[in-house]
Amino acid sequence: MVNIGVSFPPKVTHICCIGAGYVGGPTSAVMAAQCPDIRFTVADTDSARIAAWNSSNLPVYEKGLDDLVKMQRSVNLFFTTDVDSAIRQAEMILIAVNTPTKTRGVGSGKAADLRNVEMCVRRIATVAETDKVVVERSTVPCGTGQMVAGILDEFAKPGVQFHVLSNPEFMSEGSAIANLLHPDRVIIGAHGTSQWAQGLLRAVYEQWVPRDRILTMDLWSAELSKLAANAMLAQRISSINAISAVCEAAGASVKSVADGVGSDRRIGRDFLDASVGFGGSCFHKDVASLVWLSQSLNLPEVAEYWSQVLAMNSFQISRFARTVSQTVVGGLEDKRIACLGFAYKSGTGDSRNTPAAEVCRYLLDEGAHLAVYDPKVPDQHIRDRMEELGCDLSQVSVCASAEEAADGAQAVVVLTAWKQFLALDWEIVYGSMAKPAYVFDGQLMLEPETMRRLGYHFYQIGHPRSP
Ligand SMILES: NC(=O)c1ccc[n+]([C@@H]2O[C@H](COP(=O)([O-])OP(=O)(O)OC[C@H]3O[C@@H](n4cnc5c(N)ncnc54)[C@H](O)[C@@H]3O)[C@@H](O)[C@H]2O)c1
Known part of the structure; x- marks a missing residue:
């Protein structure tokens, strides 16, 4: 019998966000400012983007973002291209990579291209040495969680367990920081044995989001x-x-x-x-x-x-x-x-x-x-x-x-x-x-x-x- 979540600390202390784009950067900056006890590492394979996040010329323009990043960077917010180390160190991994429309093959012009999500998940599965909560932040079609869980199971190191959550981002560009600070709602979806992990992520959001705005549901x-x-x-x-x-x-x-x-x-x-x-x-x-x-x-x-x-x-x-x-x-x-x-x-x-x-x-x-x-x-x-x-x-x-x-x-x-x-x-x-x-x-x-x-x-x- 598996003891769900026994290897986890009662509170999350280190979160890694894969994808340093319009979602990954601003959401991590806001979360870092609201959760001073959690270390946030934003990891991306695009070295120019990471260099920009580490400079005074951020790759994303949003009102209030420059000040937030200046305040938290090197305190509890870090930007890196070392995706593997970021995965290893974190208890919770947010996937915020781009999911564009497919441009060829079946579903071309309509279906979401999930290659980036798949690559991230494979990497998490092969690199992780301890149990992880894996959170879909990217927008994905209904049912993607099954693919994510399948890949994690297939490539996991012996004894390592993964728990998959869906936590879609609803912020709107142009008012991203205000939306992230005062969201209309936060949704956390989970299935079966991963439901306990909803509580872990909920506790992160409860540091600044009123409880009644956090909705839990199935994946x-x-x-x-x-x-x-x-x-x-x-x-x-x-x-x-x-x-x-x-x-x-x-x-x-x-x-x-x-x-x-x-x-x-x-x-x-x-x-x-x-x-x-x-x-x-x-x-x-x-x-x-x-x-x-x-x-x-x-x-x-x-x-x-x-x-x-x-x-x-x-x-x-x-x-x-x-x-x-x-x-x-x-x-x-x-x-x-x-x-x-x-x-x-x-x-x-x-x-x-x-x-x-x-x-x-x-x-x-x-x-x-x-x-x-x-x-x-x-x-x-x-x-x-x-x-x-x-x-x-x-x-x-x-x-x-x-x-x-x-x-x-x-x-x-x-x-x-x-x-x-x-x-x-x-x-x-x-x-x-x-x-x-x-x-x-x-x-x-x-x-x-x-x-x-x-x-x-x-x-x-x-x-x-x-x-
Ligand atoms: N932009 C928005 O306003 C918004 C709002 C809500 C939700 N979303 C969703 O969030 C997701 C991300 O959107 P975005 O606008 O931030 O995209 P983006 O293109 O700005 O950023 C995605 C980042 O992911 C990185 N990436 C891709 N594959 C990677 C991999 N395997 N390993 C490491 N890094 C990788 C890319 O280099 C890029 O920097 C999408 O699914 C989008 O639909 C976007």
Whole structure:
């Protein structure tokens, strides 16, 4: 008879997080600050990323993150490429590696590529010399815990036991630190003999999260909760974006409709802001993963339902880009177009899967010259994302300010809701632009009356057109 958990100390003293990305870095920094008695080691095979975490130029931008890392680094927070030592020393191992969409083979374009998770788990199994709690933090399809447990059992050293938990991360880029400090909920899923380990992880969270916000459940439900949450958030965006198209055609205002709809407490106002579409590393991949999961479970109608959320997002992005090209008098051939914002949303320097890149590709295909500015996305990332989409980079310049991008442009296209675009002196910008000057607001940021008074031809998603 196995004595579950007897080799564990009553409290966790050392946690290792594998994956030093947008999740692994910020979550470990917050946990380290909240749990001074626990040592956190963040391990990653990407040496450039680890070097950046150990420098003053962190690889991830989030409000408050720099200060947190400065405060905890070398106190109880360490970043290393020595994954094996980090695994050996920790009692609990968080897996926070990337789980992108598969790009070939069965499920290509939909299923989650679990290679990184599998590699981590193999490594944990072969390296660990003592019992470990292994926690899935990455977003994975329902049932992955079984694969994880299977690999651990297969490759474990004699006498070493593993206990698998699912603890999906719900933070949102752009407000990651606030979300991690005050989460709406923490979910900890476990099966059978690993249930005792839920208590161990719960005790870690209880150091700063109110008890009633920590939900324990079975492993499959925990895994599925994350996919379902992202699918429903993406669905809300696609729903309001679908309404924005109706508003434009019918002459209504999507802002007013969102207020009217969202003031119903059963619906709520959050996540009802129409925009050029959703992006980022999660929404598309997680909805696609749910589509694939539904297909795999022989539920084609469910798969079709969720796939429409993605279809509506693509429609919104191309609808917006088409509006730009069809509105500018004489088309876009050889015209300078300023693209303000490239991050997939404000508050982050992340440009993975950003709608801005898709819009840029469309405008380039129409013959435009693009002048792109984003306050947080590194220049090289802007070029990389466009290159991934096959864009002709010779027609793209990356600018150091919004004013520089707009100088001589026929149109300004607002693609990310950075507050600094609100504070621009739009009168001076107007003076520097080619005429007639157009502004296409894909983020519902600017005040239509003011912009039109300044002389702009102004278009805003989900609103009647400029007269
Ligand atoms: N970014 C978000 O806002 C967010 C929010 C919630 C959940 N998630 C989920 O969290 C997971 C991680 O997302 P992310 O945005 O942090 O990804 P990321 O790409 O920023 O970081 C992942 C890191 O894992 C490292 N890695 C991959 N395989 C490895 C291995 N075998 N050994 C060691 N290191 C390895 C990579 O080098 C990379 O630095 C994903 O499953 C994602 O869906 C992301």
